[in-house]
Amino acid sequence: MLHVNARSYRLPTQPTVVVCVDGCEPDYIAQAVAHGQAPWLKRTLASGTALIADCVIPSFTNPNNLSIVTGAPPAVHGICGNYLFDTATGSEVMMNDPKWLRAPTLLAALADAGRSVAVITAKDKLRTLLGHGMNGLCFSAEKADEAGVLDWVGRPLPSVYSAELSEFVFAAGVQLMRRRGPDVMYLSTTDYVQHKHAPGTPEADAFYRTMDRYLAELDALGCVIVLTADHGMNAKTRLDASPNVIYLQDVLDGWIGATTARVILPITDPYVVHHGALGSFATIYLSASADRAALASRLAALRGIECVLTREAAAERFELPADRIGDLVVVSERFTVLGSAASRHDLSGLDVPLRSHGGLSEQQVPLIVNRRIDGLDGDRRWRNFDAFELALNHAQ
Numbered sequence: 302m303l304h305v306n307a308r309s310y311r312l313p314t315q316p317t318v319v320v321c322v323d324g325c326e327p328d329y330i331a332q333a334v335a336h337g338q339a340p341w342l343k344r345t346l347a348s349g350t351a352l353i354a355d356c357v358i359p360s361f362t363n364p365n366n367l368s369i370v371t372g373a374p375p376a377v378h379g380i381c382g383n384y385l386f387d388t389a390t391g392s393e394v395m396m397n398d399p400k401w402l403r404a405p406t407l408l409a410a411l412a413d414a415g416r417s418v419a420v421i422t423a424k425d426k427l428r429t430l431l432g433h434g435m436n437g438l439c440f441s442a443e444k445a446d447e448a449g450v451l452d453w454v455g456r457p458l459p460s461v462y463s464a465e466l467s468e469f470v471f472a473a474g475v476q477l478m479r480r481r482g483p484d485v486m487y488l489s490t491t492d493y494v495q496h497k498h499a500p501g502t503p504e505a506d507a508f509y510r511t512m513d514r515y516l517a518e519l520d521a522l523g524c525v526i527v528l529t530a531d532h533g534m535n536a537k538t539r540l541d542a543s544p545n546v547i548y549l550q551d552v553l554d555g556w557i558g559a560t561t562a563r564v565i566l567p568i569t570d571p572y573v574v575h576h577g578a579l580g581s582f583a584t585i586y587l588s589a590s591a592d593r594a595a596l597a598s599r600l601a602a603l604r605g606i607e608c609v610l611t612r613e614a615a616a617e618r619f620e621l622p623a624d625r626i627g628d629l630v631v632v633s634e635r636f637t638v639l640g641s642a643a644s645r646h647d648l649s650g651l652d653v654p655l656r657s658h659g660g661l662s663e664q665q666v667p668l669i670v671n672r673r674i675d676g677l678d679g680d681r682r683w684r685n686f687d688a689f690e691l692a693l694n695h696a697q
């Protein structure tokens with residue numbers, strides 16, 4: 302048995318693959334199955350285990366990927382966004398440096414226990430976090446050329462903004478399983494397709510058809526497969542299809558004057574073209590003189606706001622590290638996103654109506670196992686970070 306972050310895991314006896322499909326709102330799978338585009342998933346949903354799980358809030362990529370590989374919420378692993386206001390230095394920084402990680406990953410522990418472990422991620426931003434402390438193969442599709450894997454994957458280097466970036470992850474995973482047969486593999490895609498295309502559209506179905514084909518190949522190789530997602534995805538538009546944004550920095554500057562509040566959007570990362578750094582979660586740092594309770598209730602009364610929590614309440618409800626969030630946490634509703642100041646968002650790259658995530662409305666994600674597991678409580682609050690527990694303790 303392995304003990305990692307207060308959970309116990311059995312060592313794998315069969316090749317084990319956990320797949321995090323970025324932005325996989327459950328309806329993407331349902332629509333692809335309904336349209337006959339995902340025959341492997343259709344069979345697996347019938348013969349295996351199909352659950353709906355909650356991801357962690359903020360429903361963003363990095364916090365959830367780290368939760369999946371640590372089996373723990375952000376309060377434990379420390380990664381609560383892609384982007385952080387570092388109070389120690391007074392600067393806004395990317396959170397993709399492993400120095401922010403507060404817990405070991407299960408992947409590193411499996412490698413230390415002598416199992417061969419491989420991690421393939423679409424975007425390079427996640428690579429150093431996922432591979433931290435891990436003795437094994439870890440590379441991104443984005444920089445597959447630097448990793449020297451293009452030859453054996455047999456595909457050209459994909460563009461960072463393309464469906465092919467995720468396909469590369471699956472293709473590399475299948476090749477790797479064929480050639481080297483690692484004991485454990487973690488595959489993490491990107492949500493380029495999901496940001497642009499709604500469930501059931503031809504483009505979305507094509508992505509899931511491709512994914513389905515690769516998963517069928519891994520299944521045929523005898524792998525235990527658990528599929529989950531880092532977060533869902535929803536349209537965030539007004540009736541006229543323009544982005545439905547509340548620019549919190551502008552709102553607060555108007556109420557209490559500039560320099561009193563600092564709005565941080567943890568969705569911000571180097572790849573904002575497809576969402577303009579607009580998501581449904583924000584955190585606000587207030588100066589000492591600001592009336593926190595009054596601002597919280599005033600913000601909560603705005604149309605489109607789902608909830609406003611104090612730091613302490615947010616840390617408890619969403620299991621977040623209290624020292625890495627602001628005085629207030631704001632979550633917007635399904636059709637609404639939060640911005641900082643309008644002037645700071647470049648929306649010129651939005652060539653289709655905005656789809657994004659970050660809030661409670663994107664919390665439900667699929668949790669699918671290609672083995673039937675009897676006796677599981679479907680009404681339990683499953684989490685996407687139960688994926689490895691299902692894979693290692695129940696599916697083999």
Ligand SMILES: [Zn+2]
Binds near residue numbers: 323324361362492
């Ligand atoms: Zn994501």
